[in-house]
Amino acid sequence: MAATTALDTLIDLTKEALDQAARLLAGERRTQQQVLQQLQTLNQYRLEYGQRLQEALQQGIDPASLLNYRAFLGSLDNAIERASQTLRQQQQKVDNSQRLWQEQHRKLNSYDTLVERRQQTVMLHASRAEQRASDELSARMSRNGAALLPPSDQSA
Template sequence: MSTSSTLDILIGLAQEALDAAGRTLAGHRRNQQQAQTQLDTLVHYQREYRRGLQQAMQDGIAPASLHNYRAFLASLDSAIERASQTVAIQCQQVDNSQRNWQEQRRKLNSYDTLVERRAVLAQVRENRAEQRLSDEFSAQMRLRSAGFPTSPESSS
């Protein structure tokens, strides 16, 4: 197997890994956004419910209703705490996925750089070979114009 085909295989694998890392990152970002939206909704609902409780207390509230309000607010507090933890976990997953995506991108870039360097090196070699041929041709032309034979057949 030639070095080029090996490098092509590595580039293909690196591209697949980068694509997979990108899909994972997008999924984690979506999950984070959903968790954040749920947390925001719970916090908003809690604020509204607290306002309702304050209004009910100003208007006069039965002890049983007050107990129900407080119990419900306690369950909202608990739900908000769980949602906050979920958001934190999702943020960590996004960070980890981002780092993985960046690492995969660096790996692919390093292979691309290697391909570019090889192409430049091949071009330099080709240019040198062309220059040698051109120099040789020029030297033969100078010898001919000076009257010297340029090949063994012409001297016989």
Template structure:
């Protein structure tokens, strides 16, 4: 039974690692979703602002106002580009966290397999010992009967 104690400890530690990796994966998923939400908000705002600019252009607008609109749209485009880079980084971190969680899960599964095999070996050893004890008991009983039976 003592040989199972280190394996049990390894399984507990591996489970802790899986739990931590799962927590990190969840955090990364939330971070990616937030970055994506911000990107979509920027795109929506740009679209709305662009529509307002087109409406203002159709009704007539001073050149300075048009430049201000255009500069602001350029600023939004720059912000969208930066947000897209942040989204890619968030996606990369998410994928790395997913790979880490999968690796930790495989490690835990490996320890589980080892534990199952060890338990099977122990069960077989116990079964053999019980069979040997039963055989010895039957042999003694047969000898006793042979010793006590009249010839």
């Protein structure tokens, strides 16, 4: 029974690790979505300000305003690059978290398989023991039944 207890402990620990890995993965995915939304917002701002600059250029713009537009667009481009880098890093974190979750899931499945095999082995041994007991009982009854029968009349 000590092996079963140890296996049960391993299963419990693996379930906890799997739950932690799942929470970590969910958190990393939420963060990834937030970073993606920030990047999309920055790209949208970039597009809008680029369009405003084009409109201003068509209508005529003073040099100071042009410099301000370009400086702001440059800062947006830098922010977009940083957000893109953050998104790539976050994707790595998601990938790592997913691998960890998969590893814990495989481990738990392996332990479940061991439990199933152990149960099948116990059932097989019980079935064989029951069959032996049944065979022994049948053999005893057969011997006892033959001893109780009257001798057959062979002189007929």
